[in-house]
Amino acid sequence: MNRPFHWPAEFGRQAAVWLAWPANASDWPGRFAPIAWVYGEMARRITASGQRLRLLVGDARREAAARRVLRDVGADLGLIDFFTLPMNRGWTRDFMPFFVREGERLVAVDCRFTGWAKYPDHGLDDAVGAAVCRQLGIEVVPALYEGHPVVLEGGAMDGNGAGDVLTTEECLLDAATQVRNPGFTRRDYEAVFGTYLGAENVLWLGRGIAGDDTHGHVDDLCRFVSRDTVVLCREDDPADANHRPLRENRERLTGARLADGATLRVVDLPMPRPVVFRGQRLPASYANFLITPRLVLVPTFNDARDRLALGILAELFPGREVVGIHAVDLVWGLGTVHCLSHEEPAAG
Numbered sequence: 001m002n003r004p005f006h007w008p009a010e011f012g013r014q015a016a017v018w019l020a021w022p023a024n025a026s027d028w029p030g031r032f033a034p035i036a037w038v039y040g041e042m043a044r045r046i047t048a049s050g051q052r053l054r055l056l057v058g059d060a061r062r063e064a065a066a067r068r069v070l071r072d073v074g075a076d077l078g079l080i081d082f083f084t085l086p087m088n089r090g091w092t093r094d095f096m097p098f099f100v101r102e103g104e105r106l107v108a109v110d111c112r113f114t115g116w117a118k119y120p121d122h123g124l125d126d127a128v129g130a131a132v133c134r135q136l137g138i139e140v141v142p143a144l145y146e147g148h149p150v151v152l153e154g155g156a157m158d159g160n161g162a163g164d165v166l167t168t169e170e171c172l173l174d175a176a177t178q179v180r181n182p183g184f185t186r187r188d189y190e191a192v193f194g195t196y197l198g199a200e201n202v203l204w205l206g207r208g209i210a211g212d213d214t215h216g217h218v219d220d221l222c223r224f225v226s227r228d229t230v231v232l233c234r235e236d237d238p239a240d241a242n243h244r245p246l247r248e249n250r251e252r253l254t255g256a257r258l259a260d261g262a263t264l265r266v267v268d269l270p271m272p273r274p275v276v277f278r279g280q281r282l283p284a285s286y287a288n289f290l291i292t293p294r295l296v297l298v299p300t301f302n303d304a305r306d307r308l309a310l311g312i313l314a315e316l317f318p319g320r321e322v323v324g325i326h327a328v329d330l331v332w333g334l335g336t337v338h339c340l341s342h343e344e345p346a347a348g
């Protein structure tokens with residue numbers, strides 16, 4: 001396959017943002033009740049910025065429930081499109097396709113979703129992305145390597161829209177834990193990224209953060225905020241489980257070069273203090289933010305460092321409003337704002 005695909009950066013032009021209305025209480029056991037209101041606040045903020053929202057709902061009953069919440073919080077229903085399909089969970093970042101451009105056209109590169117190579121109930125989610133793209137008239141291209149479907153989640157990747165992508169060895173190269181594509185090597189993945197995302201340069205980080213159910217998704221620790229700049233989480237407490245892996249990741253990026261030869265700029269982003277519920281360390285991270293054309297939604301954790309993280313991101317996104325989304329309940333689902341959402345780039 002030799003098609004000139006280009007994966008746009010999240011900070012580029014967008015047509016819409018995708019969310020899937022929460023319906024699986026097992027993702028937030030004992031704390032499910034407030035989750036719909038967190039979604040409602042995200043939807044209100046997104047539509048208030050003028051951005052179109054595409055909302056997946058499992059059935060007519062859940063659509064009615066979503067509409068009630070959205071009306072109550074003051075979201076602009078005129079900017080929300082509803083799509084009714086059955087789902088297992090609804091973490092759109094990971095089961096929706098990679099939207100790429102081919103010239104002026106938008107194309108959906110559909111990778112297999114296998115429940116993070118961990119959960120057996122993933123078949124409905126695996127089918128949703130391709131189905132809604134076909135409803136919208138977007139060509140769906142299955143991602144294949146040597147004739148076999150490729151498993152890849154959106155949260156495992158980040159890109160700058162200029163041929164550079166970020167990922168982690170822990171997520172993609174671990175041969176024993178949550179193995180997405182058995183037998184795949186670094187070279188195999190880089191071939192896939194080149195073919196389907198137009199990647200010319202892959203920046204491999206090591207391990208992800210403590211508590212991450214996905215086994216190392218990069219969107220919890222390092223994100224592109226412009227063509228030549230990333231934010232990278234930093235933990236200064238040597239006793240914290242995140243201290244060493246985040247320090248090692250910074251060492252990997254020190255002096256790193258981009259596809260165009262430029263030196264990568266790395267900006268430190270603090271980690272919140274550990275968030276623990278029922279004895280379990282949760283993957284709380286300010287890096288799990290969503291970028292839209294006029295807005296950046298950042299998870300916050302009732303932490304003194306919330307303000308510092310918001311301030312750093314506000315300086316990096318001067319043309320956008322940077323807003324905190326209360327995520328103490330949300331992170332009990334082992335993901336927050338970026339994990340739940342998926343941008344759709346503008347065509348052309």
